[in-house]
Amino acid sequence: MEPRDTSDSNGAGGTKAGAAAPVKATGSGTLIGAIFLMATSAIGPGFITQTTNFTIRMGAAFACAILISILVDIAVQMNVWRVIGVSGKRANTLGNEVLPGLGWVLGALVAVGGLIFNIGNIAGGGLGLNAMLGLDARIGALVTAAVGIGIFLWKAAGRVMDAVVVFLGFLMMLLMLYVSIQAQPPVGEALRQTVLPDQFDFFVVTTLIGGTVGGYITYSGAHRMIDTGVVGRANVQVITRSSIIGIMATGVMRALLFLAILGVVAAGIDLSASTTQAADAFQYAAGTVGVRLFGIILFGAALTSVIGAAFTSVSFITRQGASQNLRNGVTVGFILFSAAVFWMLGQAPQTILIVVGTVNGLILPIGFTLILWVAWRRQDLLDGYVYPKWLLVIGVLSWLLTIYLGVNAIGGLSALWQAG
Template identity: 55%
Template structure:
């Protein structure tokens, strides 16, 4: 899904700025899908202000993961699976299979989230709303201007999500001071929670969404490295802001004494929180936020997952768009056959993606340390690599510690 290069210097500058904004918001909106919204409401109801520590941990991990993967991807000029195969033969195929499986599972939840969003906003049947949302995403990829439509929709809906969630956070009047204290000194630390929230915001396909979008825009090489780093940092700031604001919006409701229902399969704790904060209008705001998060995540999951298929066979833009349409269609068929994905599934898939994260990060850390030949001879920034190695070890440890609790949560 590449775009025709502009002809004038001013147009080229504007196109470059737009390319970085598109990558930033593709990463940000992919990281803030219906799964993350459900996870945030579920864990805030369980842990209260202590969940701030998990949010902060996810932002710090996100900083290291995204910055390194965006930079190394720009230096190699190749998609993650191709880089992995060249670094460790066969590793790219494994990474591609895991990312595609995780992306497909997440996309079923994303379509379900879109259906629930339109149900809350307009009263539509969730299956009809999910089907219409999937058809909208398919129409974007079938369009001759797919790249431009993708960028404009991702940026526009990303801004809407942030503004509406800030409004609800102000209305719910959360205990900000207590949240900030527990972000540093939490009363409770839960590794399964951290792994799940990290998986839902930077695990699986999400890690590579913005980096692969920059590749399609041709923004590679050492001369673009500084700009790529700024874009990655901006993207992390946007996602971090949205995560914390959403947490505060729900914390304000929980701290006021409202008990969110987490017991039934049909429970929608995030919807309950928005409704408690702002009544019927709050429910409609929640619907729009959830739909925007879901439809952008449908697009992001499909786009990024299909970008991994190129490791098995080369694909031009048209072939990739067709494959993306098929990917969304399969997700829709699975969703319609299962019905609305319960909250437990959305939380579990976040945990699964969190287990995928250390595999890809290990490969990229190895490339940074030992495979300068894949980066055009560039000697990669050592402090960033050391941070990457630390986070890599941490994500392996968290994944190991949380395997049991994640599967127990699914069975609960």
Template identity: 55%
Template sequence: MPSSSQGSLKNTVARATNRSALMGAIFLMATSAIGPGFLTQTAVFTSKLGAAFAFAILVSILIDIAVQLNVWRVIGIAGQRAQELGNTVLPGLGWVLSALIGVGSIVFNIGNIAGGGLGLNAALGISPVLGGAITALLAIAGFVVKKLGNLLDKLVVVLGALMIVLTVYIAFRSSPPLAEAAINTIAPEKIDLVVITTLVGGTVGGYITYAGAHRMLDSGETGPEHAATVSRSSISGILVTGVMRVVLFLAVLGVAASGARLEGESNPAAAAFSYAAGPIGLRIFGVVLFCAALSSVIGCSYTSASFLVPPRAEFLTRQNIITIVFIIVSGALFLTVGTAPAKLLVFAGAFNGLVLPLGFTLILYIALFRGKDLLHGYRYPKYLIVLGVVALVVSWALAWFSFKGVFELLS
């Protein structure tokens, strides 16, 4: 084969690989934000607040838009991971951020593995403990077997799409009061700051903030010349996440509005699916929960490991090893306790809500004051800075006002 043809083939393969990585980044962000903790939080809080929970969903989506547009833009233009940027701005800051994210990630991953076990139990009837072990092993296989590892991006896309389709079916069956939900979206009957902070932390904060952006770096689509691609990818991820949040809320709201009591259920999300569609609803819940769990284990472990190594090809093997160790540790802790205590999961979400403004302050500082060096002279859009500052003020306010409430959750 002529050398020109070989070069053309290599370029085609490279472009396909980059597109796959970008799609993986989009869905990695989305599926990380809609893991088992989010399913549980949505069922619990919808049961508690009813249609008024729509306002919390709206706030979380708006904060997500402002945060992710800026995080993807800064990390994508700089071509560096968050901890590298942090250490450049202030030596040691990146490692502090890594440590804070690691604390929440370990707890969340225990919950993710436990969620996978519960999902397989609901879908297939196998033991939750065995199901959790299977979930962890499948995630590990993705980082051990090279051929399977190359399919991880596609797997995350398939899992995310399947979750949305099945949840749309449940939402259709539950017949939610759409008018009431729409009114409460902008004029809520009740506002609960702890609920909002916990939801934001569980869907935007912690490792979730950086999951998609860090994966995007692997695509090579970085630097000022790829700003448009970075922007489109972040918007796509936000849309996928927002759709899933709204659809799941409506599915549970329809059940709650019908008079079903979810508060006393040991698994309110499973109960909601069962009320909506009977025995098949429970099976569907199992599949959705397993998809959410497996994709979240992959996203949580990958992102946590990415905070410990630079995004360069020579460190890929080291990052995979750290990722596998992270899954093994989380799996061992899950097998030791047998489950993830509900209060611990709620605390992890709330804790991530407190971590969110710390890391986001770094991102906005770079956008405002380090454009010439860290962003390679890129002229940062003013509207993104305005959106970011508003989101930062809101996230700090939520963290401040809910600080006491977070610890009351554990009492």
């Protein structure tokens, strides 16, 4: 029996652990929306800004940072999806059951980070529409927010959200593949420096991890998975497979964007002084068409991240089992507030987008500690499921690495903030 998506009817999203029937071998299609929500939540304006900035700064050596971030991301998401999926409980619900109030503290951290990111997402949507259609960027930002609000006002909001993120996810990958081919990057050099980099930067790796599985992004796909009803011990295999697919999709997009920018940099084009680095790189790679394609990619990245940030942040600040109408209403309010703050600020500076990604990387160990504690000590919350020791070990190693990287990145964060 295929799990039923209950998110559009009652919004409970809290199927009892172990009660769901196992999905079929092809049943991962049930989770396609959750997979792409995780992937596209990570692929936002900040993602594009970070990748462009670091490629210009590090050149081909940035490939090593991408590889490390992908490996850590896989270890983190496999544990997050496994614990949340088997328990059938959101991370904030688990937090409150482990220690009363912990879930709300985690929820506040995630929601504040999601709000700041959403200001950048809305700003990015405006810039995307400006590059794509020539529309005033501030008006374009409001259009982006309005489209996001429209999705959550729809009666079948969950299904519409899934359809939008899947379509835009595939579209962004195809367009990025085209631009990366046009840029003619030095692929061989990038492969060499993936394992033997000429330089290494802790700040860069922490920022990448924070921008891919930090803050709200860590839980976006897993929380959506609960809404689909794919939970419990019977669905462990499809849950694990889906988590890996989501991270790999994000990794492919990061690699394609890296190669596109690297091709331009390797050709001798100096983008370091530009205030629109990514747009200029696309123009050098593919001319006027490249600028339009950049606009489409940026708008798609912004809109899907607006959706992901709003959906996930609200899932942390509402009780599990709250009605879908309540959740959608709060989500609409979240997007409206983000748009209002953007309108007052008028912009989301590039430095802020990078700094927030790093802060998310520093927050990551806090929420991940909860996940690992439940996996290690709270089998009662997992319906008696015996958690694989190998998965717990790689989770702990990744957790230690995120702490180490975070401590080493604090100096770089301070320097960047002062410079910005």
